[in-house]
Amino acid sequence: MAVQKLPPRDKLNVCFAHPSYRLLERFSLRETRMHAFEVRSHDELEAVIGEVDVLLISGMLWRKEYLELADRLFFLQSISAGMDQYDKAAFNLRDITLTSAQGTNANSVAEHALALMLAMNRKLHLARDNQRARHWRDPISPLTLRENELRGKTVLIVGFGRIGQRVASLAKAFDMSVIAIKRDLTRGTQMADEVLTQDCIEEAAARADFIVLTCPLTPETENLIDERVLRSMRSSAFLINVARGKVVHEPALLEALRDGRIAGAAVDCVWDEPLSAVSPMWEMDNLLITPHVGGETARFEDALLDLFIENLDRIYEEREDLINLVC
DSSP: OOOOOOOOGGGOEEEEEOSSOOHHHHHHTTOOOOEEEEEOSHHHHHHHGGGOSEEEEOTTTOOTTHHHHOSSOOEEEESSSOOTTSOHHHHHHTTOEEEOOTTTTHHHHHHHHHHHHHHHHTTHHHHHHHHHTTOOOOSSOOGGGSOOOOTTOEEEEEOOSHHHHHHHHHHHHTTOEEEEEOSOTTSSOTTOSEEEOGGGHHHHHTTOSEEEEOOOOOTTTTTOBOHHHHHHSOTTOEEEEOSOGGGBOHHHHHHHHHTTSSSEEEESOOSSSSOOTTOGGGGOTTEEEOOSOTTOOTTHHHHHHHHHHHHHHHHHTTOSOOTTBOO
């Protein structure tokens, strides 16, 4: 963490850098007396970076060469949880404090996962199709065609960090059993009835009514949900992906859905985004797609600003316990 003489807060130049978020609009409502402005592109950021003291930025706009141009920068708050694009050694060398947004959208992503579970279990995607077709389905239908309840079901949560644990908490409120797949079995396991390592995923998949993916994309998790795991799943089970598209082997998932080997899937992310208009995924009745909006709620900008202002306060109080401190 940087230790240096800081400018008065009412003299700060605060820059928000993101292609679309409405950070400046929300920040202006807080009456902080700090001067703030917004940029939406690489060119706009490059033109002003030398005058910026504090930067709240998306990883998609950050370039490592900006560090040499950032003569006044002393604090960068990333909008994302992943920090691979930032050269930590270079930030340390320049005495620039760097923090991440890890966990900021944990609740919203977890709620989205639960919403997808409920939607698939209550067949809301099919109900909407029936509504458009003006078709009133006979509610007294065969058991396999009826809606279902979450109570008594088992959810396998792959990745048991903040999002996964929040999913578990919500699932418990519906009287579900929770199996967790986790790297470190020594901590953060309280919400799970059973905790396993990744090498047990096939065995765990065979016992689950839902598999919910909340893990990061790493070399170990890329294509983790492959044909073997999908074949291990029950024919009545659902796959829910609020992690990253490439955690799932997409061709294998499409084959499993076409063949009816699993009941369905709901995905908030795909291999290539935005999803191509010619993708076969659009036509699948047992697949529900949302456009990577799990964390993009109306509360998101304010949650980011809460984190940003709290960390800025701690810097001015010369505290070392910044939230999500990277360096």
